[in-house]
Amino acid sequence: xxxxxxxxxxxxxxxxxVIKGVDLTIEDGEFVVFVGxxxxxxSTLLRMIAGLEDITGGELYIGDKLCNDVEPRDRxxxxxxxxxxxxxxxxxxxxxxxxxxxxxxxxxxxxxxxREAARILKMxxxxxxxxxxxxxxxxxxxxxxxxxxxxxxxxxxxEPLSNLDAALRVDTRMEIAKLHADLGATMVYxxxxxxxxxxxxxxxxxxxxxxxxxxxxxxxxxxxxxNLFVAGFIGSPKMNFVExxxxxxxxxxxxxxxxxxxxxxxxxxxxxxxxNSLLTLGIRPHDLLxxxxxxxxxxxxxxxxxxxxxxxNIELASGAPWLAVLDGDQALRVGESLALAxxxxxxxxxxxxxxxxxxxxx
Amino acid sequence: MTEHPSSVxxxxxxxxxAPPARKSRKARLTAWLFITPAFLAYAAFVLVPLGMSVYYxxxxxxxxxxxxxxxxxxxxxxxxxPKLLQIIGNAFQLVLYFxxxxxxxGLAVASAIRGQMNGRFGMATRTILFLxxxxxxxxxxxxxxxxxxxxxxxxxxxxxxxxxxWAKGWLGDxxxxxxxxxxxxxxxxxxxxxxxxxxxxxxxxxxxxxAARLDGARPWxxxxxxxxxxxxxxxxxCVTVTVIAALASFDIVYISTQGGPGITTTVPxxxxxxxxxxxxxxxxxxxxxxxxxxxxxxxxxxxxxxxRDKK
Numbered sequence: 001x002x003x004x005x006x007x008x009x010x011x012x013x014x015x016x017x018v019i020k021g022v023d024l025t026i027e028d029g030e031f032v033v034f035v036g037x038x039x040x041x042x043s044t045l046l047r048m049i050a051g052l053e054d055i056t057g058g059e060l061y062i063g064d065k066l067c068n069d070v071e072p073r074d075r076x077x078x079x080x081x082x083x084x085x086x087x088x089x090x091x092x093x094x095x096x097x098x099x100x101x102x103x104x105x106x107x108x109x110x111x112x113x114x115r116e117a118a119r120i121l122k123m124x125x126x127x128x129x130x131x132x133x134x135x136x137x138x139x140x141x142x143x144x145x146x147x148x149x150x151x152x153x154x155x156x157x158x159e160p161l162s163n164l165d166a167a168l169r170v171d172t173r174m175e176i177a178k179l180h181a182d183l184g185a186t187m188v189y190x191x192x193x194x195x196x197x198x199x200x201x202x203x204x205x206x207x208x209x210x211x212x213x214x215x216x217x218x219x220x221x222x223x224x225x226x227n228l229f230v231a232g233f234i235g236s237p238k239m240n241f242v243e244x245x246x247x248x249x250x251x252x253x254x255x256x257x258x259x260x261x262x263x264x265x266x267x268x269x270x271x272x273x274x275x276n277s278l279l280t281l282g283i284r285p286h287d288l289l290x291x292x293x294x295x296x297x298x299x300x301x302x303x304x305x306x307x308x309x310x311x312x313n314i315e316l317a318s319g320a321p322w323l324a325v326l327d328g329d330q331a332l333r334v335g336e337s338l339a340l341a342x343x344x345x346x347x348x349x350x351x352x353x354x355x356x357x358x359x360x361x362x
Numbered sequence: 363m364t365e366h367p368s369s370v371x372x373x374x375x376x377x378x379x380a381p382p383a384r385k386s387r388k389a390r391l392t393a394w395l396f397i398t399p400a401f402l403a404y405a406a407f408v409l410v411p412l413g414m415s416v417y418y419x420x421x422x423x424x425x426x427x428x429x430x431x432x433x434x435x436x437x438x439x440x441x442x443x444p445k446l447l448q449i450i451g452n453a454f455q456l457v458l459y460f461x462x463x464x465x466x467x468g469l470a471v472a473s474a475i476r477g478q479m480n481g482r483f484g485m486a487t488r489t490i491l492f493l494x495x496x497x498x499x500x501x502x503x504x505x506x507x508x509x510x511x512x513x514x515x516x517x518x519x520x521x522x523x524x525x526x527x528w529a530k531g532w533l534g535d536x537x538x539x540x541x542x543x544x545x546x547x548x549x550x551x552x553x554x555x556x557x558x559x560x561x562x563x564x565x566x567x568x569x570x571x572x573a574a575r576l577d578g579a580r581p582w583x584x585x586x587x588x589x590x591x592x593x594x595x596x597x598x599x600c601v602t603v604t605v606i607a608a609l610a611s612f613d614i615v616y617i618s619t620q621g622g623p624g625i626t627t628t629v630p631x632x633x634x635x636x637x638x639x640x641x642x643x644x645x646x647x648x649x650x651x652x653x654x655x656x657x658x659x660x661x662x663x664x665x666x667x668x669x670r671d672k673k
Binding site for chain 1: 567569570572573574575576577578579583587588591592594
């Protein structure tokens with residue numbers, strides 16, 4: 001197994017720069033997820049690692065080997081495609097063993113490896129079928145089997161679950177997590193689904209417009225986003241934002257207020273923050289609680305009662321739409337006024353450039 | 363009121379519904395009505411002439427006078443006459459040129475321009491290769507006759523590179539006339555095959571090629587394991603069309619060599635025409651036509667079987 005190292009990686013198509021200098025280190029055996037909105041460059045970055053896209057600038061190391069100009073077949077990687085990319089005229093057995101056949105692996109060794117992969121993925125009964133005779137989940141399993149049978153140094157997954165239905169996606173996600181635990185291999189996984197990212201990753205790389213926005217563990221990204229993009233992208237439903245004015249600045253906290261928010265003291269980095277300057281306050285929908293004396297007051301515009309929780313859309317005095325996810329079943333009515341409280345430690349403040357003023361960790 | 367009000371319309375609807383047998387009879391009748399115009403045209407232009415040809419093939423008839431029943435004599439003549447057997451053999455030799463060259467080159471071109479399909483190079487290649495298809499066969503035949511002539515372009519080219527001893531009247535040469543006709547047919551059919559194969563290759567998922575590259579495939583492996591199986595049905599169509607074009611060829615041969623020298627380039631299509639309209643042996647011509655039809659069917663049946671959709 002091997003880690004990966006990306007130094008100032010660039011990719012341009014003509015004059016369009018899609019990857020703008022990515023620096024990243026992926027440790028041996030780590031499960032790293034590239035996440036970001038459509039068109040952010042995450043799949044392009046993965047394909048550059050695979051060797052399916054040329055690298056315009058920078059360096060890519062797989063293990064200790066500089067791989068910029070190395071053919072895909074010589075990179076010791078395997079990739080699982082969104083479309084599965086199974087050879088339609090071959091049986092599952094031949095699909096899984098194709099790479100071994102090209103590598104001129106002796107037939108008996110090949111057979112043993114194919115059957116071992118089939119056993120791990122519980123698809124022994126599918127070996128004689130062709131891809132057209134398989135369900136989406138089974139095809140995905142075959143695609144994974146084709147990857148693991150070659151024992152590559154690095155596994156790459158390009159949105160492998162996006163063609164599966166919701167239930168199957170959960171099952172396959174668990175299987176991939178188990179596979180990583182069993183194989184201990186380095187895995188790089190691309191998705192736009194943050195639930196997949198949060199549940200699978202050791203480390204998440206958030207990308208936007210070809211730039212790495214933040215790298216960190218799922219909880220770190222959720223609790224301590226470093227900028228407005230990450231704060232808004234990570235977490236579902238997404239974080240609520242509202243513009244606030246600085247009322248007071250202490251050594252380790254900032255008190256803010258606005259038309260929508262009564263005075264709220266938020267732990268934050270205070271350097272360079274002046275009284276009366278404008279900041280953005282961010283609070284996650286799950287961190288809001290109904291409280292008669294709450295700092296945030298709005299009018300209920302929509303109530304979604306799910307039984308175990310209630311999702312409430314509220315409109316603040318400024319007209320800003322906010323969302324609150326309240327525990328249990330809350331019998332709220334559209335149009336009524338709702339006061340919400342937030343735990344200050346879970347709120348974040350962002351400066352005018354969108355950088356989070358995170359309080360130092362204690 | 364004992365009956366539920368809502369059940370009344372249902373009951374009426376049920377009463378109005380036709381019984382299944384009557385409904386299926388009506389559906390069959392409708393289907394036949396739709397089929398009839400096409401069937402009548404097919405019968406008038408294919409089935410009736412075919413039936414008449416079969417009938418004529420058992421006759422000794424000059425096409426004008428009284429016909430006499432001749433039994434299987436015409437068929438025996440077709441299958442035993444050395445001249446007619448050579449003519450049938452010529453058609454099968456043309457298959458090698460009409461089929462292998464266009465399909466082989468078409469596959470090579472399709473594979474080569476796969477990556478640049480939508481670029482200028484791909485568009486230009488497709489257009490250039492398809493051009494022969496829009497040129498009338500008669501014009502193509504005449505143009506190639508000039509090029510193969512003693513003072514034609516081919517010989518001029520050979521002389522210019524010091525191969526004067528190779529120069530000859532290609533279409534009048536007993537050895538080279540049939541290959542020369544084959545080259546003309548290959549040139550004409552190359553465009554059609556290339557178009558079909560290039561269109562087919564665009565339907566192959568590009569991620570298959572990428573997966574193969576990651577699996578360790580080299581260009582030959584990609585061609586062998588992805589392109590060829592992916593184009594199986596298009597190859598089937600190309601082979602079928604070109605085999606029929608070779609076995610039933612007439613126009614190219616008629617324009618370029620008229621079957622000569624001797625009968626070295628005579629093909630069944632040309633011989634049927636001669637027997638029927640020059641030698642007034644309508645029965646023998648019909649028998650040769652029926653044998654040709656059977657040979658065409660026997661030749662393309664395995665192609666269809668091999669290239670059928672096996673999903």
